[in-house]
Amino acid sequence: MSDSAYVHGYSIEESQRLSDQANTLSHLLHHDSVFHPAGLVLEAGCGTGAQTVIVAPQNPQCSFVSIDIAEDSLAKAGENIKGNKIKNVRFQSADVFDLPFNNESFDHVFVCFLLEPLRKPVEALVSLKRVLKKGGTITVIEGDHGSAYYHPRSPAAQATIQCLIDVQASMGGDSLIGRRLYPLLVTAGFEGVSASPRIVYADAGRPEMVDGFTRKTFIAMVEGVRQPAISRGLITEEEWNRGIADLYRSADSDGTFCYTFFKAVGKKS
């Protein structure tokens, strides 16, 4: 987004990670991402379309305008929906802080993993509110890296997670934003705000979550900040390696892992 670098790159591995995440989590996050009444939906920060390919098909009564500031991501998103034969989405390059739309253009706004890297999340929400019709809804989904815990516990593993939090904070983001969605939406002036946690839990009895979430989503995301964390002196290479090995222990047959996303819905009155 315009006001900070985005911690994730747009490598092939990253695209794969975002797709893996969306597939594993789609029910948990999106089973209730259904927009009534039918109308025009603005998806802000669509990235490579990982959420678009889930949410657009389950809302055939709606037309989507999915925006992102990154042109290369939009190109991938376009291929993504073509591959999925989705017809109700139009992509557009746009900055969430300077939206090229008239006031009250949209019936619904949908935002997933947009706010976390932003320095000014309330201003982003206020900007989105401008283009939302009166009576329209906003849906916001964000993670919270402070919600991650696991067995066996490990200070070394926790240090690597803290590196992820610190690297994202150094770029102006707040990766613990999930728990703040309710006050953020209220502060931005939305009404009837309802927030709910969506907890991901993985143990050996749920092998698809262990692989799809613990390993390929969460640990992969932590591993994504290896280089900046070590080069900035947040952690030594040895400590890093030990911490990552300990994180993988939580994906063993006697390990468990928890992480919570938050979803909030509000109305413009």
Place this chain on the structure above:
Amino acid sequence: MSDSAYVHGYSIEESQRLSDQANTLSHLLHHDSVFHPAGLVLEAGCGTGAQTVIVAPQNPQCSFVSIDIAEDSLAKAGENIKGNKIKNVRFQSADVFDLPFNNESFDHVFVCFLLEPLRKPVEALVSLKRVLKKGGTITVIEGDHGSAYYHPRSPAAQATIQCLIDVQASMGGDSLIGRRLYPLLVTAGFEGVSASPRIVYADAGRPEMVDGFTRKTFIAMVEGVRQPAISRGLITEEEWNRGIADLYRSADSDGTFCYTFFKAVGKKS
């Protein structure tokens, strides 16, 4: 229980707290505490009957034997079920590590907040398995104090929670046991183990949870270790007071609070 002191006293305030907790959380924890096929249920560690008064009436097809090692708790539990006109419970004083029942006496075992203070939770589960019939089920519910997080974040508040964790650990307990239920049941030899998180989330849109859980359950529990925490030098009185004030901030209109319980079910084959 026999192998460690229990961190909660049995004061009137404590009885009230356990009741408040049970009322607020009953749906979240017990909506699926239903035992099939009908039969004899052993509730181990019933305390003052806070869970008994919820679970026994919703299982009229079953008879309960509810045990605890503390006679004064059992006396209160007896009054509790009489007041609630519950007829399918018999209370008995017993030690979970030395159960006065024959092998394979029960169709189901139900355990809620029993394991946390125990030094040897697996041995407790193995002892309970002995009195369970083949094909019978065990249901275990425990909290996890490491799952608590909140907004606004506060190192001072976190220090008071750490005191609670440390005081419980010093008596041999593990107040972060919730995340370990799956491996504990597997280690104890149960099969088909299924564990699930039960997340409590409170914000100003859910005032009954803010009052019933954030204030009257969680913060009240933390405040319960004020004296031992300060007298053992884990924290100064000033730090304690600041931390508790910060915890109460999470119950303000712009605050949020999360805590997760875990429930696991296994079978004896």
